[in-house]
Amino acid sequence: MLFQTKFAALLGFAASAVFAMPDFPGGICTSPLIRKEWRTLTTAEKSSYINAVKCLHTKPGVLAGHPSHDGVTTRYEDFLSEHKLQTPLIHWVGHFLAWHRLMIVRYEKALREECAYNGAQPYWDWSLDALRSNFTESPIFDPVTGFGTNGRWDPDEPHLGPGLTGGGCIYNGPFKDWRIGVMPGAATGMQDPKGCIARDISPIFPQMHLRPDQVAAVNSQETFWDFELYVNGRSMNPEEFGMHIGGHASINGNMSNPYTSPTDPLFYMHHTNLDRVWWNWQKHDSSYRLFETGGTLGPRVMETYNGPPIPGNSTLTTPISLGFLGGDQYSVMAGQVHDIQGRNRKVPGLHPSIKGILCYDYADPPTQ
Numbered sequence: 294m295l296f297q298t299k300f301a302a303l304l305g306f307a308a309s310a311v312f313a314m315p316d317f318p319g320g321i322c323t324s325p326l327i328r329k330e331w332r333t334l335t336t337a338e339k340s341s342y343i344n345a346v347k348c349l350h351t352k353p354g355v356l357a358g359h360p361s362h363d364g365v366t367t368r369y370e371d372f373l374s375e376h377k378l379q380t381p382l383i384h385w386v387g388h389f390l391a392w393h394r395l396m397i398v399r400y401e402k403a404l405r406e407e408c409a410y411n412g413a414q415p416y417w418d419w420s421l422d423a424l425r426s427n428f429t430e431s432p433i434f435d436p437v438t439g440f441g442t443n444g445r446w447d448p449d450e451p452h453l454g455p456g457l458t459g460g461g462c463i464y465n466g467p468f469k470d471w472r473i474g475v476m477p478g479a480a481t482g483m484q485d486p487k488g489c490i491a492r493d494i495s496p497i498f499p500q501m502h503l504r505p506d507q508v509a510a511v512n513s514q515e516t517f518w519d520f521e522l523y524v525n526g527r528s529m530n531p532e533e534f535g536m537h538i539g540g541h542a543s544i545n546g547n548m549s550n551p552y553t554s555p556t557d558p559l560f561y562m563h564h565t566n567l568d569r570v571w572w573n574w575q576k577h578d579s580s581y582r583l584f585e586t587g588g589t590l591g592p593r594v595m596e597t598y599n600g601p602p603i604p605g606n607s608t609l610t611t612p613i614s615l616g617f618l619g620g621d622q623y624s625v626m627a628g629q630v631h632d633i634q635g636r637n638r639k640v641p642g643l644h645p646s647i648k649g650i651l652c653y654d655y656a657d658p659p660t661q
């Protein structure tokens with residue numbers, strides 16, 4: 294019951310806030326932030342992004358001391374904890390991509406406004422690395438200009454799949470000394486992680502789920518439902534992970550925990566790429582795909598959650614929110630984040646005064 298009560302509370306919060314939301318300034322996005330692939334950033338741009346992420350982990354968290362946000366000390370952990378809190382409501386649902394789009398936009402804003410970052414949130418196009426003979430040679434794992442590599446070998450970890458050599462705390466890169474206080478906790482039924490960023494990089498899952506031919510195939514999915522199944526996977530069977538879980542399982546460690554995966558800053562690089570994959574699909578034929586949605590209101594795969602089923606479908610008017618992390622401005626309807634350039638389009642089912650709230654675009658990845 295707690296599960297449903299929590300859901301109703303979130304719905305109530307979002308529904309009351311959405312009509313009070315001020316219009317998107319000007320209603321038109323005139324100069325979108327351009328999100329770029331990690332390896333196309335200059336060394337200076339990479340370091341300014343990493344420094345901003347590190348900065349977030351030095352600022353005090355606004356959710357610190359809040360009864361629903363155990364373990365939060367820093368601003369970085371605010372985002373992690375909100376994701377943990379909402380996990381049973383925002384995964385394996387039709388608004389999964391919409392909710393994560395909203396989260397990334399808020400994170401990008403925090404980097405820029407609170408940590409003096411003047412770029413856009415970058416993305417990691419893992420399809421450029423999926424077929425490498427050694428996946429860990431991707432520039433994303435560079436210990437100096439990237440996010441660091443694997444965790445130390447930990448024989449006590451349940452290594453997911455063959456060929457895994459880590460499982461412990463990362464030992465190089467800019468985040469190797471990070472301590473994280475937000476744990477999954479007993480209510481999630483999942484093991485508490487180590488309080489650091491742990492990884493157990495997989496050589497198999499990138500080849501299984503993140504290949505360029507799979508990215509190409511995504512755009513040929515005609516309906517949102519087929520697209521969603523392709524990206525988000527059909528089940529927790531490793532053969533059926535899809536790109537979303539496949540990306541998480543390629544890194545493992547914290548990234549394999551559905552509640553606390555934003556412990557690892559790579560979470561944002563992976564999810565921004567998923568957001569780009571969605572945008573590419575949406576704009577392929579924007580006349581009908583832009584406001585296509587579907588899927589369930591509650592998780593369609595329940596292996597990782599213990600709540601009762603939530604009936605109904607996800608729609609453009611499904612409320613999504615970042616709770617206390619986002620406030621009124623980020624308590625919106627899913628349809629409001631379908632257009633990443635926040636254009637004042639008529640969103641089916643939404644009141645005409647309700648507009649989009651986003652203003653960014655994607656630069657293409659480099660060609661191989």
Ligand SMILES: [Cu+2]
Pocket residue numbers: 376384393551
């Ligand atoms: Cu998530």
